[in-house]
Amino acid sequence: MADSLVTAQAADRMRSRWPVLLPAAAAALLLTWLTLSAGSKEESSVAGLPGSDAGAAWLVPMLQVLHDLAAVMTVGCLLGAAVLLPGDRLLGAAGYRWVRTAGWSALVWSLLSLAAVPALLAEFLGRGFSVVTPTAVVQFLADSPQAQARVVVAVLAAVLAMAARVVLTMGGTLGLLLVALLAALPPALVGHAGGTGGVYGPTAVALHVLGVVLWAGGLVALLVCRSISVGAVGAAVSRFSRLAGPLALLVGGSGVLSALTRLSDPAQALGSSYGLLVLIKLVAFVGLIVVGAWHRRWTMPALVAGRPAAFLRLLSVEVVLFGATMGVAVGLSRTPPPTAPAAAQGGGGHAVPDVVVPASPSPGALLDVHPGLVFPVLAAAAIGFYLAGVRRMSARGRPWPWLRTLAWSASWALVLLVTSSGLASYGGVLSSVHVLQHFTLSLAAPLLMVLARPGRLAMSALRPSTGQDLRGPREWLVALRGRPVMGTVLHPLVALPVYLVVNYSVYVSGLYGWLLRSEVADVVFFPLFLMSGTLFFRALLGPAGPGTAAAPRLPVVLAALAGWAAVHGAVAIVVLRSGPLLAAEWWSQLLRLWGxxxxxxxxxxxxxxxxxxxxxxFATVIAILRRRRRPREITAHSAATAVVEPQVQGTS
Known part of the structure; x- marks a missing residue:
C-alpha cells in the first residue's frame, strides 16, 4: 500500500514538472535577446549570416529558439521511449505517452521550420514582410540553402508527427529517433557555423548538434515522463546517466573545436562579442557538468530509495539552465567571429570563394594529413570496439581468426586513406581522385568489412543485458536480426537496386557537382557509399535471412553480381570515359592551373x-566461392548462437 502511494505521488510530481518547460523557453528567448543586443553593433560580413531588417532580424532568432526547443523535445521523448524504458517488443504505457508527446512536438517543429522561410526571406531582402510574396518565396527556396534546409526539416518533422500516431513498437520508435536526429542537422550545416571553419566546421557542428539534442532531450524526457513507477524512473535515470557522460564529452569537445576554428587568437575570446559569448557558453557547460555530478552524488541515490522530490527539483534547474544555454547558442550563431578563419595556402589556382585549390600533387602531399573529424572518429571507434570484442573472445578461450581482424583493420585504413590523407584534398579538384575515393568507400572497404564478420563477433562477444526487460546492444541486434524486413533487405536482388541508386545516380544527376564542391556533401554521401556497399556485399556473402545458415542460391547471387557489373561498366565507360563533361559549371569556376x-x-x-x-x-567471385566451401562453419555458428540466444528470449 505504501509503495502504491509513493508511486502515485511520484506520478503526480512528474506531471507537475511540465510547467518547468515554460521558464526554460523563457530563459532561452531572454538569453537570445540579450546576446543579440550585445552583438548588434558588430556588422556581419560572414556568409550565412543575415542582413539588417529590424523586425525580421529579431523574429528569425526567436523562431530558431522555439524550433530548437521543439527538436529537443522530439528527440528526447523518442530517446526515452526507445532506449531508457524497459519493455518487450511493444511500448509500455509510459513509452506510448512519450511517443505521442514526440508527435505533437514534431508537429510544432515542422510548423516552426516552415514559418522560418518567409522570415528568412524578409531578413534577406532587408525591406520587411511587405515584399514577401508567394513568387518571392518560391524563388528564395530555389536559391537559398538555408530555406531549403528548413523545408527538409519541415518534411521530416511532419513525417515524424504522423508516424508517431501509429508506432507501437520499440523498434519503430528507434527508427523515429534516427529520423529525428537526421532532421536536426540541416539548419546547422548550412548556417555560418557549419559553412566556415574549413573541413572541421561541418563535422564539428554536426556532432555538436547531435550531442546537444540527445543530452538536453533526455533531460526533458525525464522531466515530463508520467504514469511510471519510481523504480522505472530510477532505471531510466541510471541508463541515461551512462549516456550523459559521453554526450557531455561530445558536446564539449565539438564545441571547443568549432570555436577554435573561428578564433585565430586566444585574446579574441575577451576582445569581441563572439569570444565573450563563447566564454558564457563554456561557463554554462561547466554548470551543467556540476549539476550532473550533483545528481550522481546526491539525488540519484534518493530517487532509487523512493524519494524523487530532490531529483526533480534539481532536474528542473538543469533544464532551465540548458534552455538558457541554447539561447546563448542561437545568439552566438548570429554573431560574426572577429576574423574569418585563415585559409590554407593552396597555390594551385583560383577557386570559387571558400574553396582552396591545392598545389600540384606530389608523393609527399598525397600522404599528408587531411584534417577532418567524422571518419577518424568512426575508424577509431570501429577498430576499438572490434579489438575489444576480439580480446573478450580470447579471454573466453575462443580465439577470433586473425585474418578477420586484419580485414577489419585494413577496411578502415582504406577509409582513412581516401578521406583523411592528403589524397582527400584533391577529391574536389580531380575527377580521377574523386572516383577513386568513391569506389574505395563503396566497393573495396565494404567487402573487407563483410569478410571481417563484425556482426558475428558482436553476437558472440556481447553480454546479455543485466537489467530486467532492458534492451542492451546485444538485445537490439537479436531483435534486428529477427525482423522479417531484414530478410527482404538482405536479399541480393533487393540490395542491388539500393546500391545502384545510392552510388551511380550521382553521375547522372546534379549531385556530382555538389559532391565535388561541398564538404557537407562528403559528410552526407561518403557514409552512404560505405553503408550501401556493406549492405550489398552482406547480401552476396551472408546467410539468406535471419535465422538461416544457408547463403542465397548461387544463381541469384551471380545474377545480382552480373547486374552490378553491367551498370558499373556502363557508368565507367559510357558516362565517365566517353560522355560529356560532368559538373561543367564547377570546372569553369575552379580554374585549376596544373594537371x-x-x-x-x-x-x-x-x-x-x-x-x-x-x-x-574477381575479388567478389573468389570470396563467394570460398564462402560456399565452408558451410560447416556456418552451421556450427548457427547452432552456437541458438544456444546463447535463449538467454535474451523475449527481448526481440
Whole structure:
C-alpha cells in the first residue's frame, strides 16, 4: 500500500514538472535577446549570416529558439521511449505517452521550420514582410540553402508527427529517433557555423548538434515522463546517466573545436562579442557538468530509495539552465567571429570563394594529413570496439581468426586513406581522385568489412543485458536480426537496386557537382557509399535471412553480381570515359592551373572506375566461392548462437 502511494505521488510530481518547460523557453528567448543586443553593433560580413531588417532580424532568432526547443523535445521523448524504458517488443504505457508527446512536438517543429522561410526571406531582402510574396518565396527556396534546409526539416518533422500516431513498437520508435536526429542537422550545416571553419566546421557542428539534442532531450524526457513507477524512473535515470557522460564529452569537445576554428587568437575570446559569448557558453557547460555530478552524488541515490522530490527539483534547474544555454547558442550563431578563419595556402589556382585549390600533387602531399573529424572518429571507434570484442573472445578461450581482424583493420585504413590523407584534398579538384575515393568507400572497404564478420563477433562477444526487460546492444541486434524486413533487405536482388541508386545516380544527376564542391556533401554521401556497399556485399556473402545458415542460391547471387557489373561498366565507360563533361559549371569556376584538362581527367576517372570494377568482380567471385566451401562453419555458428540466444528470449 505504501509503495502504491509513493508511486502515485511520484506520478503526480512528474506531471507537475511540465510547467518547468515554460521558464526554460523563457530563459532561452531572454538569453537570445540579450546576446543579440550585445552583438548588434558588430556588422556581419560572414556568409550565412543575415542582413539588417529590424523586425525580421529579431523574429528569425526567436523562431530558431522555439524550433530548437521543439527538436529537443522530439528527440528526447523518442530517446526515452526507445532506449531508457524497459519493455518487450511493444511500448509500455509510459513509452506510448512519450511517443505521442514526440508527435505533437514534431508537429510544432515542422510548423516552426516552415514559418522560418518567409522570415528568412524578409531578413534577406532587408525591406520587411511587405515584399514577401508567394513568387518571392518560391524563388528564395530555389536559391537559398538555408530555406531549403528548413523545408527538409519541415518534411521530416511532419513525417515524424504522423508516424508517431501509429508506432507501437520499440523498434519503430528507434527508427523515429534516427529520423529525428537526421532532421536536426540541416539548419546547422548550412548556417555560418557549419559553412566556415574549413573541413572541421561541418563535422564539428554536426556532432555538436547531435550531442546537444540527445543530452538536453533526455533531460526533458525525464522531466515530463508520467504514469511510471519510481523504480522505472530510477532505471531510466541510471541508463541515461551512462549516456550523459559521453554526450557531455561530445558536446564539449565539438564545441571547443568549432570555436577554435573561428578564433585565430586566444585574446579574441575577451576582445569581441563572439569570444565573450563563447566564454558564457563554456561557463554554462561547466554548470551543467556540476549539476550532473550533483545528481550522481546526491539525488540519484534518493530517487532509487523512493524519494524523487530532490531529483526533480534539481532536474528542473538543469533544464532551465540548458534552455538558457541554447539561447546563448542561437545568439552566438548570429554573431560574426572577429576574423574569418585563415585559409590554407593552396597555390594551385583560383577557386570559387571558400574553396582552396591545392598545389600540384606530389608523393609527399598525397600522404599528408587531411584534417577532418567524422571518419577518424568512426575508424577509431570501429577498430576499438572490434579489438575489444576480439580480446573478450580470447579471454573466453575462443580465439577470433586473425585474418578477420586484419580485414577489419585494413577496411578502415582504406577509409582513412581516401578521406583523411592528403589524397582527400584533391577529391574536389580531380575527377580521377574523386572516383577513386568513391569506389574505395563503396566497393573495396565494404567487402573487407563483410569478410571481417563484425556482426558475428558482436553476437558472440556481447553480454546479455543485466537489467530486467532492458534492451542492451546485444538485445537490439537479436531483435534486428529477427525482423522479417531484414530478410527482404538482405536479399541480393533487393540490395542491388539500393546500391545502384545510392552510388551511380550521382553521375547522372546534379549531385556530382555538389559532391565535388561541398564538404557537407562528403559528410552526407561518403557514409552512404560505405553503408550501401556493406549492405550489398552482406547480401552476396551472408546467410539468406535471419535465422538461416544457408547463403542465397548461387544463381541469384551471380545474377545480382552480373547486374552490378553491367551498370558499373556502363557508368565507367559510357558516362565517365566517353560522355560529356560532368559538373561543367564547377570546372569553369575552379580554374585549376596544373594537371590535365577536366575532360581528360574525367576520362582517366572512367579508366580507373573500369579497372576498379574488374578487380572487385574477381575479388567478389573468389570470396563467394570460398564462402560456399565452408558451410560447416556456418552451421556450427548457427547452432552456437541458438544456444546463447535463449538467454535474451523475449527481448526481440
Amino acid at each position: 590535365p584538362m577536366p575532360i581528360e581527367d574525367q576520362q582517366t576517372a572512367g579508366r580507373i572506375a573500369a579497372t576498379y570494377g574488374v578487380a572487385m568482380l
